[in-house]
Amino acid sequence: MADTLLKAKAIIKEFGAPVPTRVLHGIDLSIECGEFCALIGNSGSGKSTLLNIIGALDRPSGGQVFIEGIDLAGLTDDELAFFRNQTMGFIFQFHFLLPQFTVLENVLIPHLIYRGKADKSARDRAMYLLEQVGLLHRRDYKANSISGGEQQRAAIARALMNQPRLILADEPTGNLDSKNSAHIFNLMRKINQENQTTFLIVTHDRNMAFSADRIIELKDGLIVRDECVCGQDPNQMLAVIEPLY
Amino acid sequence: MISSIRFELELALRFLTENRGQTTLILLGITIGVAVMVFLSALIDGLQADLIDKTVGSSPHIIVTRQAQEPLQLPEGSSHTGLFPLQLQRSGNRPIVEWQALTTAMRHDSQLSAVLPVLDGAAIIRRGSVSKSVALRGMALAEADPIYHISDSIIAGSPKMEPGSLLIGSELASELDLRPGDTVMLEIIGQDPISQLVGGIFDLGVQNLNKRWVIIDRTRAASLLGMQDRVTEIEMQVNDIFSASDLAQRWAERLPGYEVVSWQESNASLLSALKSQSNSSYTIQFFVLLAVTLGVSSVLAISAVQKSKQIGILKAIGIRTASVERVFMLQGGILGTVGSIGGTILGTAMAQIFIFMASSDQQFALLLKPATVAIIVALTLLSAILAAYLPARQVARTNPVEVIRNG
Numbered sequence: 001m002a003d004t005l006l007k008a009k010a011i012i013k014e015f016g017a018p019v020p021t022r023v024l025h026g027i028d029l030s031i032e033c034g035e036f037c038a039l040i041g042n043s044g045s046g047k048s049t050l051l052n053i054i055g056a057l058d059r060p061s062g063g064q065v066f067i068e069g070i071d072l073a074g075l076t077d078d079e080l081a082f083f084r085n086q087t088m089g090f091i092f093q094f095h096f097l098l099p100q101f102t103v104l105e106n107v108l109i110p111h112l113i114y115r116g117k118a119d120k121s122a123r124d125r126a127m128y129l130l131e132q133v134g135l136l137h138r139r140d141y142k143a144n145s146i147s148g149g150e151q152q153r154a155a156i157a158r159a160l161m162n163q164p165r166l167i168l169a170d171e172p173t174g175n176l177d178s179k180n181s182a183h184i185f186n187l188m189r190k191i192n193q194e195n196q197t198t199f200l201i202v203t204h205d206r207n208m209a210f211s212a213d214r215i216i217e218l219k220d221g222l223i224v225r226d227e228c229v230c231g232q233d234p235n236q237m238l239a240v241i242e243p244l245y
Numbered sequence: 246m247i248s249s250i251r252f253e254l255e256l257a258l259r260f261l262t263e264n265r266g267q268t269t270l271i272l273l274g275i276t277i278g279v280a281v282m283v284f285l286s287a288l289i290d291g292l293q294a295d296l297i298d299k300t301v302g303s304s305p306h307i308i309v310t311r312q313a314q315e316p317l318q319l320p321e322g323s324s325h326t327g328l329f330p331l332q333l334q335r336s337g338n339r340p341i342v343e344w345q346a347l348t349t350a351m352r353h354d355s356q357l358s359a360v361l362p363v364l365d366g367a368a369i370i371r372r373g374s375v376s377k378s379v380a381l382r383g384m385a386l387a388e389a390d391p392i393y394h395i396s397d398s399i400i401a402g403s404p405k406m407e408p409g410s411l412l413i414g415s416e417l418a419s420e421l422d423l424r425p426g427d428t429v430m431l432e433i434i435g436q437d438p439i440s441q442l443v444g445g446i447f448d449l450g451v452q453n454l455n456k457r458w459v460i461i462d463r464t465r466a467a468s469l470l471g472m473q474d475r476v477t478e479i480e481m482q483v484n485d486i487f488s489a490s491d492l493a494q495r496w497a498e499r500l501p502g503y504e505v506v507s508w509q510e511s512n513a514s515l516l517s518a519l520k521s522q523s524n525s526s527y528t529i530q531f532f533v534l535l536a537v538t539l540g541v542s543s544v545l546a547i548s549a550v551q552k553s554k555q556i557g558i559l560k561a562i563g564i565r566t567a568s569v570e571r572v573f574m575l576q577g578g579i580l581g582t583v584g585s586i587g588g589t590i591l592g593t594a595m596a597q598i599f600i601f602m603a604s605s606d607q608q609f610a611l612l613l614k615p616a617t618v619a620i621i622v623a624l625t626l627l628s629a630i631l632a633a634y635l636p637a638r639q640v641a642r643t644n645p646v647e648v649i650r651n652g
């Protein structure tokens with residue numbers, strides 16, 4: 001249980017040439033298997049940038065990222081693509097479902113990319129996930145014909161398809177109303193508890209943040225707070241977070 | 246890799262069917278382009294096949310003689326069309342003694358379809374006070390028919406060449422006002438004139454032949470000309486008309502001391518005319534192909550922009566850059582395939598309609614060569630895939646981070 005899933009060492013990220021702006025100023029971060037972490041911070045503090053680097057979508061300007069002990073810098077772009085496909089699930093603010101495919105097909109896509117065809121066990125898993133997110137009855141709808149909340153739930157099912165060890169979510173509820181937000185959050189929490197899937201969620205939602213196991217706060221590209229909130233009184237937590245905003 | 250292609254193909258098909266309007270338009274474009282290329286090819290090929298057939302269909306493709314070719318001299322008063330049937334171009338050749346061994350060897354060459362030993366001589370035909378100089382051609386009817394179709398060209402009398410009778414051309418017959426059964430005087434230089442019967446009158450379709458040729462049986466020609474068992478040339482036809490010059494070359498190597506001339510050598514101007522005609526047709530086809538290529542390229546470029554978000558998310562989910570490239574190349578390939586099939590059907594239909602409409606006063610038939618169609622289809626397919634290459638490369642490099650950042 002105490003295995004380290006993710007280890008980031010002195011992550012630096014700079015954008016722009018010839019005069020680069022440094023966005024991340026040396027991030028050290030370690031996340032254990034099964035942790036449910038919230039990443040918070042002001043707009044522009046570097047949350048998405050850090051998430052993308054951890055998610056192997058972007059390469060850091062300096063420092064190292066290890067996931068399950070593998071140094072991401074040692075992998076080629078194609079190897080990273082396969083690594084993402086097998087190890088990670090992404091949930092974004094915008095769902096990005098493929099409108100040409102049905103809901104069920106969208107959930108299967110991470111599997112299809114490398115397998116070409118879905119066998120029975122893959123279909124069963126996709127159906128199970130759709131049931132988990134409450135979309136079984138929508139499985140044969142075209143992805144763009146269901147509601148925004150439903151689309152985001154379908155995107156969560158898609159992120160879980162290949163049984164990833166790490167789910168990275170960037171403001172997954174940013175586009176949803178509070179009822180749908182709560183639904184999505186509870187869903188992620190449930191998956192985390194049932195499968196020990198590790199979550200790192202960027203959020204501006206206070207309720208969500210203090211319902212996590214751990215809160216990591218970024219400010220101007222540095223971690224300024226990293227607290228374990230397990231078992232703490234939510235009201236007390238609220239006091240911790242309140243001054244941030 | 247093999248299994249990922251399944252998904253790539255599926256994705257390509259979904260992308261194409263999603264933009265129904267765009268896809269239909271570009272398919273229509275490719276179809277029309279291919280149809281034009283197919284139709285134009287059929288037209289040019291048909292025209293050229295007809296021209297070549299008219300020029301050398303009923304004349305020898307290769308002529309073997311024992312003397313260096315003399316400078317080309319057209320018979321006086323002949324209409325100069327630029328097309329010179331080979332048989333008008335020789336005169337006074339040295340006799341071939343071992344012709345029987347040669348023709349036997351030639352008949353064993355499976356690429357030759359007809360072999361005709363001929364004994365030529367100069368003569369004068371006289372009727373009353375009118376006389377005409379003619380070419381006396383000694384040949385066996387059975388051997389001559391495969392090349393000249395003399396039996397089928399008889400317009401009066403009989404093709405049979407009995408002793409004392411000869412066959413003359415329609416032009417000569419009208420100049421001398423001759424009918425089958427009439428008698429004429431045949432004068433061979435250095436010999437006494439002899440009286441001959443007109444057995445038949447032929448029309449070989451070429452004015453000069455109809456005017457100058459007098460055909461008699463070869464053995465009789467030999468005795469009249471005092472050349473026992475000799476011929477002056479061997480004429481041949483080949484199965485594949487364009488192989489004639491290669492075959493002539495081969496036989497020239499086998500027959501030192503002989504002159505072997507193919508129809509291509511003596512029709513260089515016709516061939517160069519045909520070549521420039523082909524070239525202009527190729528030029529048109531090239532630009533049609535270019536237009537098709539640009540069309541496919543621009544449609545896919547637009548599609549690439551429209552799909553960049555989806556490509557970005559697919560890349561985040563783990564699709565490889567090369568995979569995305571293939572998705573777009575496949576779209577080009579699918580468009581090319583469907584368009585070429587449609588275009589081949591439309592082009593063939595256009596050719597059929599053309600034949601049907603022009604049937605009454607048609608000068609030539611369209612010629613649809615499967616090999617030409619195959620080349621057009623292959624080139625179209627290749628162009629469509631190449632056209633997809635740039636958009637494919639561009640979209641495959643989509644950075645998922647950019648897409649995610651900008652929503």
Ligand SMILES: Nc1ncnc2c1ncn2[C@@H]1O[C@H](COP(=O)(O)OP(=O)(O)OP(=O)(O)O)[C@@H](O)[C@H]1O
Nearest residue numbers: 015016023041042043044045046047048049050650
């Ligand atoms: N590709 C890029 N090129 C240049 N600058 C960038 C790029 N990506 C991010 N930045 C800059 O880096 C900084 C951090 O951006 P980032 O998106 O990580 O912030 P964030 O914490 O996710 O903010 P938000 O809460 O608004 O999403 C910002 O100043 C942003 O302008």
Ligand SMILES: [Mg+2]
Nearest residue numbers: 047048049170
């Ligand atoms: Mg962000």
